[in-house]
Amino acid sequence: MLRIAIQSKGRLYDDTTTLMKEAGIKVNRSERALLVRSTNFPVEILYLRDDDIPQTVASGIADIGVVGLNEVMERGEDIETIQHLGLSKCHLSIAIPKSLEYTGPQWLNGKQIATSYPNILKKYLDANNIKAQIHIITGSVEITPHIGLGDAIFDIVSSGSTLVTNNLKEVERVMDSDAVVVARKDMTENKRAIVNELLFRFQAAIDAQKKKYIMMNAPKAHLKEVLSILPESAKSPTIIPLADENWCSVHTVLEEKHFWECIGELKKVGAQGILVVPIEKIVL
Numbered sequence: 001m002l003r004i005a006i007q008s009k010g011r012l013y014d015d016t017t018t019l020m021k022e023a024g025i026k027v028n029r030s031e032r033a034l035l036v037r038s039t040n041f042p043v044e045i046l047y048l049r050d051d052d053i054p055q056t057v058a059s060g061i062a063d064i065g066v067v068g069l070n071e072v073m074e075r076g077e078d079i080e081t082i083q084h085l086g087l088s089k090c091h092l093s094i095a096i097p098k099s100l101e102y103t104g105p106q107w108l109n110g111k112q113i114a115t116s117y118p119n120i121l122k123k124y125l126d127a128n129n130i131k132a133q134i135h136i137i138t139g140s141v142e143i144t145p146h147i148g149l150g151d152a153i154f155d156i157v158s159s160g161s162t163l164v165t166n167n168l169k170e171v172e173r174v175m176d177s178d179a180v181v182v183a184r185k186d187m188t189e190n191k192r193a194i195v196n197e198l199l200f201r202f203q204a205a206i207d208a209q210k211k212k213y214i215m216m217n218a219p220k221a222h223l224k225e226v227l228s229i230l231p232e233s234a235k236s237p238t239i240i241p242l243a244d245e246n247w248c249s250v251h252t253v254l255e256e257k258h259f260w261e262c263i264g265e266l267k268k269v270g271a272q273g274i275l276v277v278p279i280e281k282i283v284l
């Protein structure tokens with residue numbers, strides 16, 4: 001039985017539980033249960049605050065965990081990052097009041113920076129030879145410059161709207177983060193095999209999220225052009241005859257971003273009735 005630590009509630013909880021569902025792992029959690037066994041896969045889920053996940057994995061209380069790379073870097077525990085999930089994406093940045101003129105990293109010399117991520121910040125300051133004072137604060141970091149608690153902040157940014165609302169501007173993007181799977185270092189062969197199966201299923205669900213199955217009707221006279229517009233990543237599309245012998249149906253799998261790039265071109269050469277269908281899983 002493999003034990004996985006995940007966030008008990010919050011941003012990561014939503015993304016992780018959705019991914020597990022898509023990976024076919026059934027977990028019926030009654031309200032606030034802390035440890036729940038899957039009914040169809042040899043794993044049990046341990047629900048924790050995200051801050052506690054790296055240490056719980058390092059100590060072997062959980063075998064693996066799903067947590068933001070930002071927490072992994074901040075905690076500095078002796079654990080392995082074994083898969084990037086590309087979920088709960090954000091970055092950690094230094095921001096200062098909008099009205100101030102920023103002249104580069106040396107502007108931060110002698111300043112006070114408020115943050116909940118002192119270790120990552122210290123590494124950045126040391127690497128850039130900046131002597132600044134780090135003020136550790138938990139929660140509402142973005143209001144600190146306005147109440148005189150610091151000259152700058154170092155915090156998580158996603159859309160950037162929290163910075164805008166608080167009259168701050170991003171001046172240094174220090175690290176990018178996404179949800180990652182972390183693992184303890186000493187795991188039995190048996191558990192490693194379960195982890196590998198799990199990572200395989202996660203990857204299939206993640207690949208599917210990025211791709212769409214598309215179908216369209218194309219005039220046979222323009223089939224060559226239609227095929228040439230589809231990106232090379234759309235491996236050998238399926239061509240199906242239609243009752244009207246001047247037309248055929250083209251089916252393929254595309255990355256969603258490519259779809260938006262080629263839709264206009266496809267219509268120009270006569271493609272019609274373009275259907276886009278979500279894919280549940282892809283095994284590459």
Ligand code: PRT
Nearest residue numbers: 010011012049050068088089090156157158159160161162
């Ligand atoms: O209770 P627990 O300790 O488990 O939860 P938490 O409050 O510490 O974490 P939570 O659920 O807020 O975030 C968990 C993880 O999600 C973080 O560690 C990041 O890896 C990731 N993540 C992704 C984010 C964001 N996006 C995010 N936008 N975490 C926090 N934010 C906050 C940020 O702190 C800031 O206040 O959102 C605000 C900025 O958002 P924008 O969109 O306005 O820029």
Ligand code: ZN
Nearest residue numbers: 049050051052
């Ligand atoms: Zn937290």
